[in-house]
Amino acid sequence: MNKKVVKGIVTAAAAALIAGCGDVEEENTGEGGREGGNNNNLEVDDEEASEEDGDAEASENIENEESNESGAGEGNGQASAEMENTEGESVGTVSFYEEEDVVRVEADIENVDTGYHGFHLHDEAVCEPEEDFTTAEGHYNPDDSDHAEHPGDMPPLLVNEDGTASLSFTTDRFTVEELLEEEVAVMIHEDPDNFGHIPDRYVSEESGEPGPDEETLDTGDAGDRYACGVVEETS
Numbered sequence: 001m002n003k004k005v006v007k008g009i010v011t012a013a014a015a016a017l018i019a020g021c022g023d024v025e026e027e028n029t030g031e032g033g034r035e036g037g038n039n040n041n042l043e044v045d046d047e048e049a050s051e052e053d054g055d056a057e058a059s060e061n062i063e064n065e066e067s068n069e070s071g072a073g074e075g076n077g078q079a080s081a082e083m084e085n086t087e088g089e090s091v092g093t094v095s096f097y098e099e100e101d102v103v104r105v106e107a108d109i110e111n112v113d114t115g116y117h118g119f120h121l122h123d124e125a126v127c128e129p130e131e132d133f134t135t136a137e138g139h140y141n142p143d144d145s146d147h148a149e150h151p152g153d154m155p156p157l158l159v160n161e162d163g164t165a166s167l168s169f170t171t172d173r174f175t176v177e178e179l180l181e182e183e184v185a186v187m188i189h190e191d192p193d194n195f196g197h198i199p200d201r202y203v204s205e206e207s208g209e210p211g212p213d214e215e216t217l218d219t220g221d222a223g224d225r226y227a228c229g230v231v232e233e234t235s
Contacts, residue, residue, distance in 0.1 A: 079176050081186040081229030083109065086129045091227045092165075094186045095234070098176045105154065107167040109188070112159045118189035118222025119167070121152030121174075125183040127228035136185040136228055138218060140174075146217040148195035152184065153220070156193050179231045186231060191223030 077098030083091045092109035107119070121140035128135045140152030147153060151173040159165040196212050204213035215221065 076233070076235065077176050078234045079180055079231050080234045081231045083186065083188065083227045083229040084127065084129065085111070085227045086132055086225075088129050091188070094229060096176050096179065096231070099170065102170040102172050103174060103176055104168065104170050107157065107165065109157060109159065109165040109167075111163050112157070112165060112188065112226065113190075114159050114161050114163065116192035117157045117159060117165075117226060118187075118191060118193035118220055119154045119157045120150070120187050120189070120193075120222070121154065121179070121231075122185045122187045122228075123152075123182075125185050125230040127185055127230055129228075133185075133187065133225035133228040136187060136225070140182065140184045142182070146196060147220045148193075148197075153193075153195070157188060180233055184231050186229045187225055188227040189222035189224065190226050191221065193220040193222045195220055 078096065080093055080095040082093055085091050089111065091111045092107065094105065094107045097104045097106070122136035122138065123140050124135060124137040126135040127133055139147065139150045141150040143149070143151060153173075154171070155167065155169055157165045157167055194216065196217050198212040198216055200210040203210050206215075207213050
C-alpha cells in the first residue's frame with residue numbers, strides 16, 4: 001500500500017480516537033457537574049431544614065417562657081371563705097373563681113336570720129368571734145372611694161325562711177390574686193345594706209346635712225357583723 005495512504009489512515013484514526021476520548025470526558029464532566037449540583041442542592045436543603053428546626057425550637061421556647069411568666073404568682077384562680085358566726089358555728093361557704101376578665105362569686109349560706117343582709121369584703125383577714133369580728137377592720141377599699149363604690153361592696157344576701165341563701169354573680173372590681181395578696185375577709189352583716197343611697201330629703205341627725213352621712217358612706221348602715229370568713233386559696 002502506498003505509504004502516504006497508510007499514513008493518512010493512521011492520522012485519521014488517531015484523530016477519531018482523540019475526539020472520542022474528548023466526548024467521554026465532557027460527558028463525565030457533565031455528569032460530575034450534575035452530581036456536584038445535586039450535592040450542592042442537598043447541602044442547601046439541609047441548611048434550610050436546620051434553620052427551620054432552630055426557628056421552631058426558639059419559638060417554642062419563647063411560648064413556654066411567656067406561659068411561665070403569665071402563670072407566675074397567679075395560683076389556680078380559685079379561693080374560698082368558710083363562714084362562721086359570732087358563736088363559732090359554721091354558716092356556709094363563699095367561693096371565688098377567676099373567669100377571663102371577671103371573678104365569679106358564689107355564696108351558699110345556712111343558719112342565718114331571714115331577710116336581707118349586707119355582704120362585703122373587709123380589709124383584714126382576721127375573724128375573731130370574741131371581738132365581734134371588728135378585727136377584720138373596714139370594707140376592702142384600696143381605691144379610697146365612698147360606699148357603694150368600694151371594690152369590696154357586693155350584692156346583699158337574701159336569706160329564706162329556712163335560713164338558707166344562695167347568691168351567684170360576676171364582678172370586675174377585683175381579681176382572686178388581689179384578694180389573696182391583700183389578705184381580706186368576707187363579712188355578713190346583721191342588717192340590709194342601703195349602698196349609701198340616702199335621698200336629700202333626709203337630714204342626718206349627726207351632721208344636720210341632707211343625704212348620706214359619713215357612717216353611711218363608710219358602711220351602708222348594714223349594722224353589726226353577723227358572720228366572717230378569711231379568703232384563702234383553694235385547689
